[in-house]
Amino acid sequence: MSEVESFFKSAFSVDNVIFGFDGGDLKVLLIQRGAAPYKGKWALPGDLVYPNEDLDTAAERVLEQLTGLRGVYLEQVKAFGAVDRHPLGRVITIAYFSLIKISDYTVTPASFAQSAKWHAVNKVVELAFDHNEILDSCLRRLRRKVRMTPIGFELLPPKFTLTELQHLYEAILIQPKDKKGKNGNKGIDKRNFRKKILSTNLLHDLNEVQEGVAHRPAKLYQFDRSKYEQLVAEGYSFDI
Amino acid sequence: MSEVESFFKSAFSVDNVIFGFDGGDLKVLLIQRGAAPYKGKWALPGDLVYPNEDLDTAAERVLEQLTGLRGVYLEQVKAFGAVDRHPLGRVITIAYFSLIKISDYTVTPASFAQSAKWHAVNKVVELAFDHNEILDSCLRRLRRKVRMTPIGFELLPPKFTLTELQHLYEAILIQPKDKKGKNGNKGIDKRNFRKKILSTNLLHDLNEVQEGVAHRPAKLYQFDRSKYEQLVAEGYSFDI
DNA sequence: CAAGCTTATTGTTTTTTTTACACCAAACCC
DNA sequence: GGGTTTGGTGTAAAAAAAACAATAAGCTTG
Numbered sequence: 001m002s003e004v005e006s007f008f009k010s011a012f013s014v015d016n017v018i019f020g021f022d023g024g025d026l027k028v029l030l031i032q033r034g035a036a037p038y039k040g041k042w043a044l045p046g047d048l049v050y051p052n053e054d055l056d057t058a059a060e061r062v063l064e065q066l067t068g069l070r071g072v073y074l075e076q077v078k079a080f081g082a083v084d085r086h087p088l089g090r091v092i093t094i095a096y097f098s099l100i101k102i103s104d105y106t107v108t109p110a111s112f113a114q115s116a117k118w119h120a121v122n123k124v125v126e127l128a129f130d131h132n133e134i135l136d137s138c139l140r141r142l143r144r145k146v147r148m149t150p151i152g153f154e155l156l157p158p159k160f161t162l163t164e165l166q167h168l169y170e171a172i173l174i175q176p177k178d179k180k181g182k183n184g185n186k187g188i189d190k191r192n193f194r195k196k197i198l199s200t201n202l203l204h205d206l207n208e209v210q211e212g213v214a215h216r217p218a219k220l221y222q223f224d225r226s227k228y229e230q231l232v233a234e235g236y237s238f239d240i
Numbered sequence: 241m242s243e244v245e246s247f248f249k250s251a252f253s254v255d256n257v258i259f260g261f262d263g264g265d266l267k268v269l270l271i272q273r274g275a276a277p278y279k280g281k282w283a284l285p286g287d288l289v290y291p292n293e294d295l296d297t298a299a300e301r302v303l304e305q306l307t308g309l310r311g312v313y314l315e316q317v318k319a320f321g322a323v324d325r326h327p328l329g330r331v332i333t334i335a336y337f338s339l340i341k342i343s344d345y346t347v348t349p350a351s352f353a354q355s356a357k358w359h360a361v362n363k364v365v366e367l368a369f370d371h372n373e374i375l376d377s378c379l380r381r382l383r384r385k386v387r388m389t390p391i392g393f394e395l396l397p398p399k400f401t402l403t404e405l406q407h408l409y410e411a412i413l414i415q416p417k418d419k420k421g422k423n424g425n426k427g428i429d430k431r432n433f434r435k436k437i438l439s440t441n442l443l444h445d446l447n448e449v450q451e452g453v454a455h456r457p458a459k460l461y462q463f464d465r466s467k468y469e470q471l472v473a474e475g476y477s478f479d480i
Numbered sequence: 481c482a483a484g485c486t487t488a489t490t491g492t493t494t495t496t497t498t499t500a501c502a503c504c505a506a507a508c509c510c
Numbered sequence: 511g512g513g514t515t516t517g518g519t520g521t522a523a524a525a526a527a528a529a530c531a532a533t534a535a536g537c538t539t540g
Contacts, residue, residue: 077318079316456518
């Protein structure tokens, strides 16, 4: 390792916690490492930052190389820099999380040989490096942020039902506390949730309904981003 | 610059926004740079991270070298890594903020030749590098955090009055919006503030009063940290 | 096509939290 | 002892949050 170490003295990287929602669980996109260290382990997608590249740009690049997506929600969380966090040298990493519509991600583009796969965040295994810790930080950040800003919609298709939206909030906010038995996590009250979310006036009723469901079809809504931005300019603050 | 540039390729630093409270204004401790770049400009205290030093440790070191203080409140905020943020090379910096009791900071210890000085956060001038942006981020973080966790007490002496505590919250939370004229920033209602803060039961009434004031002396209180930690263990969440 | 199944939709009441608001008390100064 | 200054207190109205259950709409099945 020593000749590697002398070459590879100090560097910085970005790691990206890419969240998605499949209607039931909150998921995170992980890659299986094809090379040492931690070969075979699941890890967050990430890369070293290029010498002339901003941190945000590097995070966008990692995201695009893996998913082909651009212009999606991306937020820096914090830096992780424990001396021994990387076995081959001093590498501090800047953690980001991004929110994508899971249906926009099809299969791994050709450019990435590694196998990438969605994992339910509640069932994530042991990851490479300090990536479990990074994931935890990003998840906590998401839990806080999703109640203060309307970023939840980034995880849903453009048209969605109120039930889907509620399930999204439940998947993000309700953590499995008690292992089993009667836990206090009842879920969100349906009537109160709908009342609250509709009272923001940020959902546009499309006058369309679901199709192909074996029960009463639900109405479809769309998030009205321009209205939100206008309200923010007037001092409005989203809060769910 | 080119020979410097080739030597000084890429590095990381920490910068520390050290907050204090003098009874009236929220302050930040700045140093005046004694060397290029930005010689003579005010800047946040910071330093390069040593090769075998954790990021948190580096931030603690910067704080201790400047103030002589250890074991004070310190929190990482985020990384700043624009390509051109440092004129001499690629340096990304990890921003921290810390909260100290302003009376614990006497004068610059001998180890630091630079002149360090408290500046009211509302009147901070143009700083070196991207330090204004870093300060803004840390201030926003403090504003959010001070309402969610009882960190405000870190800025007050061990014994304080409710009026002092209220002034602290006002100094942190009320931002001077409208330049002049009738702004909407009325300040916090005294009765409601006292009701709310006392209802947490986290303030211990010391049965002592102020001395040497030319008016009715106020009662002194102390923050009960052990009670807070016990309540947190039971699921309590501070909220002001 | 009727009965049954599944999910969607809706309103009221109670409780809790937040806001608004004004007067007397205590110490010092002169 | 009267004036000045800051400390300390309660109540009522408004707003927000929480608790709670019956009917509606479409599909499936017999």
